[in-house]
Amino acid sequence: MIHERGVVLVSGGMDSCILAGFAMREVRQLLFLHVRYGQRTAERELRAFHDIADHYGVRERLVADISYLEKIGGSCLTDEEIDVPLGDFREDVIPLSYVPFRNAHFLSIAVSWGEARGATAAYIGAIEADSSGYPDCRRTFIEAFNRAASLGTRPETDIVIKAPFVGLMKKDLILMGKSLNAPLHLTWSCYRNEDIACGACDSCYLRLQAFKSAGIQDPIPYSSRQGETARP
Numbered sequence: 001m002i003h004e005r006g007v008v009l010v011s012g013g014m015d016s017c018i019l020a021g022f023a024m025r026e027v028r029q030l031l032f033l034h035v036r037y038g039q040r041t042a043e044r045e046l047r048a049f050h051d052i053a054d055h056y057g058v059r060e061r062l063v064a065d066i067s068y069l070e071k072i073g074g075s076c077l078t079d080e081e082i083d084v085p086l087g088d089f090r091e092d093v094i095p096l097s098y099v100p101f102r103n104a105h106f107l108s109i110a111v112s113w114g115e116a117r118g119a120t121a122a123y124i125g126a127i128e129a130d131s132s133g134y135p136d137c138r139r140t141f142i143e144a145f146n147r148a149a150s151l152g153t154r155p156e157t158d159i160v161i162k163a164p165f166v167g168l169m170k171k172d173l174i175l176m177g178k179s180l181n182a183p184l185h186l187t188w189s190c191y192r193n194e195d196i197a198c199g200a201c202d203s204c205y206l207r208l209q210a211f212k213s214a215g216i217q218d219p220i221p222y223s224s225r226q227g228e229t230a231r232p
Helices: 014-023 042-056 068-072 102-117 139-152 170-179 202-214
Strands: 003-009 027-036 061-065 121-123 160-162
Touching (some): 014 027, 014 121, 102 121, 102 160
16 A cells, blocks of 8 residues: 555664665655654764655654653663663563653654644554564554554544564564665664664664674674674
């Protein structure tokens, strides 16, 4: 299905950059949405967002500010008193980098803006498999939010929330990015730093592991590459 207008959530990271390239195949007019939520690397992520938008020639952009999530706390991404841990994933533990119910805030903004602009799709780069284990990245959550959006908008509004990567492995996502010529050199994923990626936090770990599994060199520099060392 081809959409006339579609909102794409673009954090500035690897997944959302590839998502933007994917959405270009389905949407005639892209609307890029970026959310500042009080995260440690807000300025660097914003720069990556605009670089990606420039690359794809997207003029209509919205930068939403919900920095109150910093006051809510509960995450190492928004509370500087909580150290950002090394990437170490266990299926039964939700990592400290989880920001409580963050994607619900993001999708609410996307649906709201999309309804106002006549969009019929809102894209999010959530991944359930081979990822951090955030509960608001699960397929069941996306499906439930779709139902909520349908109930909470005008009867004539028809916005579908799309999470096309939810069932993919990150390795496959990297390969897709390569096939789409996505500008991964413009992206930023590190949870700790805004100058050179640390190479060891949750996000750097997952990213480096994905590139390693795909057999492709990550185009951004790192202060260390601990994430390339597989952990049992």
